[in-house]
Amino acid sequence: MSLTPIGESRQKVTVASLKEKKLRHEPITCLTAYDYSSARLVDEAAIDIVLVGDSLAQTMLGYENTLSVTIDEMLHHTKAVRRGVKHALLVADMPYGSYHTSPDEAVRNAARFVKEAGAEAVKLEGGEKRADLIRRIMDAEIPVAGHIGLTPQSVNVMGGFKVQGKTLNAIEQLMRDAVALDRAGVACIYLEGIPREVAAMITAEIETPTIGIGAGPDCDGQVLVFHDILSLTFAAPAKFVRRYGDAAAEIAHAVQAFRRDVLSRQYPSDAESYHLPKETRSALEAVLERKRAMRGR
Numbered sequence: 352m353s354l355t356p357i358g359e360s361r362q363k364v365t366v367a368s369l370k371e372k373k374l375r376h377e378p379i380t381c382l383t384a385y386d387y388s389s390a391r392l393v394d395e396a397a398i399d400i401v402l403v404g405d406s407l408a409q410t411m412l413g414y415e416n417t418l419s420v421t422i423d424e425m426l427h428h429t430k431a432v433r434r435g436v437k438h439a440l441l442v443a444d445m446p447y448g449s450y451h452t453s454p455d456e457a458v459r460n461a462a463r464f465v466k467e468a469g470a471e472a473v474k475l476e477g478g479e480k481r482a483d484l485i486r487r488i489m490d491a492e493i494p495v496a497g498h499i500g501l502t503p504q505s506v507n508v509m510g511g512f513k514v515q516g517k518t519l520n521a522i523e524q525l526m527r528d529a530v531a532l533d534r535a536g537v538a539c540i541y542l543e544g545i546p547r548e549v550a551a552m553i554t555a556e557i558e559t560p561t562i563g564i565g566a567g568p569d570c571d572g573q574v575l576v577f578h579d580i581l582s583l584t585f586a587a588p589a590k591f592v593r594r595y596g597d598a599a600a601e602i603a604h605a606v607q608a609f610r611r612d613v614l615s616r617q618y619p620s621d622a623e624s625y626h627l628p629k630e631t632r633s634a635l636e637a638v639l640e641r642k643r644a645m646r647g648r
């Protein structure tokens with residue numbers, strides 16, 4: 352099934368076209384995707400950015416948080432998503448530990464996302480303190496997306512997943528972070544888990560498009576996690592999550608119906624079975640008849 356009407360041509364989304372959208376005050380859309388089928392659905396729905404978020408640690412791999420996911424796991428999922436995306440900008444998260452030890456290793460790892468997995472930009476968490484590293488990665492011709500506010504890879508430093516930027520000092524630091532990333536020339540900045548008022552100030556102050564998650568409606572764009580909008584997370588949603596479907600209920604319903612049909616021998620039906628060609632069937636019946644006759648002697 353394709354959601355793109357036949358004949359409708361869509362422009363490829365690029366880092367430059369995101370910036371043009373901000374200038375035109377056109378909202379930017381972003382969703383996570385972690386495999387081929389979700390990537391196709393998201394891309395064919397004309398979403399601007401497909402993000403292979405390290406949230407796949409929880410949604411796809413069942414880890415407690417994002418800290419454990421490895422670069423090889425992220426590359427594996429990014430390759431699958433690449434095969435499903437035609438028009439959206441494909442951004443991949445650099446996982447915890449892949450850019451924290453040395454700038455050389457960070458550049459090498461960022462290049463793996465482009466070279467091996469086909470990502471068009473990499474995302475890494477942190478503001479002011481990452482600006483030099485981001486410049487190094489961009490010097491290697493790799494666009495970078497920033498991510499500030501509630502940065503899940505800092506969960507142990509933050510003492511939990513808490514809304515950030517609630518004091519004057521914290522607001523000031525967030526502003527410095529956003530301006531540092533803006534000056535470094537990032538493709539976009541994800542603003543996660545910060546008060547609406549702070550996100551609005553940042554968005555008005557910088558030229559880089561901001562993409563909010565739990566950051567209110569005044570960002571240049573919005574991102575949500577694929578599994579959150581479809582109720583596939585087995586947990587109560589965060590305040591900012593809007594659920595647009597109940598895939599868990601749909602899947603549970605289908606799986607239970609299949610089990611019932613197998614147990615009651617309703618599945619498969621004759622129409623769902625393959626049959627022998629007529630001549631083979633007649634020949635087989637003749638062979639079986641001969642065997643029965645020989646046994647009866």
Ligand code: KIV
Pocket residue numbers: 383403404405406407444498541543564574575576
């Ligand atoms: O990993 C992720 O899904 C993200 C988004 C929530 C921004 O980083």
